[in-house]
Amino acid sequence: MSSNDAPNSSNPSMIHGHAAYVAGAVKETIGSYTSTDMQNAGASDKEAAVEEMRAAKQLSDQQGGEVSKNPTLGEVEQTIGSVTGCEGMEEEGAKRQS
Template sequence: MSSMGASDSGSNPSMLHGHAAYVAAAAKETVGSYTSTDMQNAGSADKQAAVDEMRAAKQASDAQGEEIGKNQTLGKVEQSLGSATGCEGMEEEGAKRQA
């Protein structure tokens, strides 16, 4: 279904890769809405795979008891990107980094 998820290749899920994949998939889905239903559907599927990867990465970090690093600048960027792409998880994580 998707070629973007790191977990598809057997590697550990990554929050950073998941975010990057989500942004790329959202762009693909948007372009597909103007050009091709197949491309739009592929973007939607890739977006879901990216969300799944981010959830898996979050669960893995929660299980290890890792705390989100506080970084005001990174938090603002992450929150802004999340808002622009419609990724609620990115918005929430960005807000936590700023706290």
Template sequence: MSGTNQNRGENPSQLSGHLQYVKGAASEMIGNTLDSASWKDYGRQDKEAAIGQMRAAKQQGDEEMDYSARKASSLSAEGKLQNVAGGLTGCGGMQERGSEKEKVAEQKTTEGW
């Protein structure tokens, strides 16, 4: 029923994964409201696929990320924004990435690299 960008041979995407997760949550909610097992299952499958896509996108981003070439100030600002956005949306991965960037920015500032 559900598909991810990965299944179509495209690069994994955080945005696409988040959208698919919302779609799955909505389907699951409809299933709960209508007491429909098929809607609930569809929603759960979509959410699971979305989580997989978000994890793959994070891993790909981690592999491509070169913090050494980035300014501490931009890493810090980006990290703070990701932390806030993650907190507002309830996305632990976004908060984790934001905290990581803030930590690297602080090290760069403290150690002068």
């Protein structure tokens, strides 16, 4: 993540974390065809996104842990999580659907 994209450490966002993870996965995939530096940057972006999602989950758990129900958003989130290999995103999507 670039410094402009870095989340506020006192206010981590699950949505931003998911978006950053997907962007990192895309960058890593493109990098696997173009350059090792880009591939490594994508992997690093994914790691940072996972840390942000963990922080957001921890904050959510401290605040009661309720996930808003939205079957459409949940299905999209679960599908994107499956395609990108983000298990947390898949789980959050499943929770939104139930």
